[in-house]
Amino acid sequence: MMQATRQQKSSTSAHGLSSRVKIMYGVGEIANAVKTVTFALYGLFFATVVKGLPGTWIGVVAFVSMLWDAFMDPYVGHLTDGAQAKSKRFKFMLAGILTMGAGLWGFFSPPHGLSTFPLFAWLLMASFLLRTATSMFSIPYYALGVNLSRDYHERTSITGIRNMASAIGTLLAASLSFIVFFREKVAGVDPKLDPTAYSAMGLTFGVMMTAAAFTAWSGTLPLRHSLEGGSRPMQQAPGNFLGSMRESLRNPSFRIILTSFFLVVVGLAVNASLLIHYLKYYVEINGSVALGSTQAAFYTAGLLGTVFWLRISRKFDKHHLYIFSAAVTAVLMLGGLALFGQGHPLGTGNIRPLLMGYGCAGFFGCMLWFLPPSMLADVTDESELITGRRREGALFGMLGFCKQVATGVAILLAGGLLDRFVGPVAGKSQLSGVAVFRIGIVYSVVPAALFTAAAILMLNYKLTRSRVELIQVELRQRRTANDAAAEGELTAVEISGEEQVKEIG
Structure with missing residues (x-):
């Protein structure tokens, strides 16, 4: 079994990743770009001008949410390292995928008629939900990109395609918001003051984020058993x-x-x-x-x-x-x-x-x-x-x-x-x-x-490239030795079991 797994990894590494896998993985970055651009362009304006929340209150929402996000990122990374890292990352990513869209829609769709404090609480909770969801998706998603390849230059190709997807997501979010949701329909009426337009935008962009993230998840899920990773001793809890x-x-x-x-x-x-x-x-x-x-x-x-x-x-x-x-x-x-x-x-x-x-x-x-x-x-x-x-x-x-x-x-x-x-x-x-x-x-x-x-x-x-290649040679030698030792232990256990059966017989 171990030998078959090593052969599968070797085959994957030798031929490199297909363009299809790289593109499907990279599409996931659109979710992060859409969230960032939407909040940068409309978060403050929507909360203060459209919904009437005082600037200090939305400032508190932004500050507390940022602190929460800053804590969640390294903590999610810590939780998804160690034993069974690959399976945990896919589970965390899926949990984030299923909730990120609701968080974005919720922020731009507070119930009508809320007074100051209930509106503040709603926006704060929606921000927490969205930032938690995106952390649960993004950090394992970035870590997964490391395991997709050990090739020095292919790693740059993977992150480059991800960066291209980010640029596309940024342009889509910025342009669609003006063209579709805030297009002037009646002369003299500012469409950016219509709360229903923000709700529609939040729903549409939430679905877009979910679809992009799910594309990355489903595109890499079939590779979860052949992804590059550490040998058995490296998989201990950190x-x-x-x-x-x-x-x-x-x-x-x-x-x-x-x-x-x-x-x-x-x-x-x-x-x-x-x-x-x-x-x-x-x-x-x-x-x-x-x-x-x-x-x-x-x-x-x-x-x-x-x-x-x-x-x-x-x-x-x-x-x-x-x-x-x-x-x-x-x-x-x-x-x-x-x-x-x-x-x-x-x-x-x-x-x-x-x-x-x-x-x-x-x-x-x-x-x-x-x-x-x-x-x-x-x-x-x-x-x-x-x-x-x-x-x-x-x-x-x-x-x-x-x-x-x-x-x-x-x-x-x-x-x-x-x-x-x-x-x-x-x-x-x-x-x-x-x-x-x-x-x-x-x-x-x-x-x-x-x-x-x-x-x-x-x-x-x-x-440098030469230094990384030397490191990877040493790691491969270490993994080979560890796997050989593990197989030797397994063989010893099997022989011991057979001898015990003979003695009983």
């Missing part, structure tokens, strides 16, 4: 939750990825938080069409860039491409300050070169999203070699925790700089020249500095 986290953090490669990714997320979130301020005050481009165009240019170019860089990535080590991507994106961000604005070469109100800039940022910056998960898969192998345990769930859970914390830090940083460095902007249609220039600095220079620091930090990363 111990207590905090101990597992501490042991993961002892790995230098993981610490570099985690810290560098943290800096990148903070930079991106600061940049995104100041986008409307930058467009309105610094480059003097207003209107939702302009905002939508910048996002469309960024994500469309990111989608095309993922296709391009996936081909190129086979010729380079992952961390070298990561450093290149961070450095180029930092330069492009600085260009937003140096080239645009009053008295600068491209001036104000010039949207075409601005869209080109966003397109270049998406094209070169996309690697910062699909390379870290691929690198984390390599770290999983290194961690197994050092500790004797596989911790895919814990590692991806901590990466999710890092992303949540980084987003919160970025919002605090952006708000603090806006108040104390730029100066008060609330309710002002015009700002002083100094304040406008400082908006450009916060939007461009601060993220560029963070990206540069992330690139410099990655210079210390040592897991």
Whole structure:
């Protein structure tokens, strides 16, 4: 039986994953993208303007939900590691799939006529349900991607296709919401104030999330017995939750990825938080069409860039491409300050070169999203070699925790700089020249500095392709020895049983 299983794994590894499996697996990321975009675009507006919840109350909902999400990610990762990790991951994923749609629909469909506190409680519980469901799906889903392949470059292919699906989900959610649910039907009537439109959107996008996640689950379920994993000793329970986290953090490669990714997320979130301020005050481009165009240019170019860089990535080590991507994106961000604005070469109100800039940022910056998960898969192998345990769930859970914390830090940083460095902007249609220039600095220079620091930090990363291949050779030798020892024990038990039968006879 063990020999047959090893032959099946060897056959799977030799021929690689089929494009069908990679695509079905990648489609699952659409669920995460739809949730993120929908909440980013409409969560605050729906709660405050449409339903009338005070901004402080929805701020509490967002903060508490983020804390819950930050805890759930590493904890779900911990629960789905260890003994029978593969079967547990599929069970957790299915539980998340069956509840995520209800959570999204519930948030945008509170009962009519709720007063402040019941509305607050409803939105908080719906947020908890949605974030718990997405954590139960996402963390095992990301960990599963590690087990799909041990090939250094195929891992990047898997995460790249997942990144493409994320871009598609982002574009679908952003465009369908405006075209289908908030299309102006009556002149002078704002469709974004209609609560029934949000309920319909929540139901539709909830079904879309469930369908995308189920596609990934069903597409990989037939492979659950042949997925790559650790040998028998590696499948022991990983111990207590905090101990597992501490042991993961002892790995230098993981610490570099985690810290560098943290800096990148903070930079991106600061940049995104100041986008409307930058467009309105610094480059003097207003209107939702302009905002939508910048996002469309960024994500469309990111989608095309993922296709391009996936081909190129086979010729380079992952961390070298990561450093290149961070450095180029930092330069492009600085260009937003140096080239645009009053008295600068491209001036104000010039949207075409601005869209080109966003397109270049998406094209070169996309690697910062699909390379870290691929690198984390390599770290999983290194961690197994050092500790004797596989911790895919814990590692991806901590990466999710890092992303949540980084987003919160970025919002605090952006708000603090806006108040104390730029100066008060609330309710002002015009700002002083100094304040406008400082908006450009916060939007461009601060993220560029963070990206540069992330690139410099990655210079210390040592897991090259050759190093990963050596680690995997050692792991295969260890597994072969362990399996041989296990078969020897089984044979000894069988012989002992036969001798006992003869003695009884």
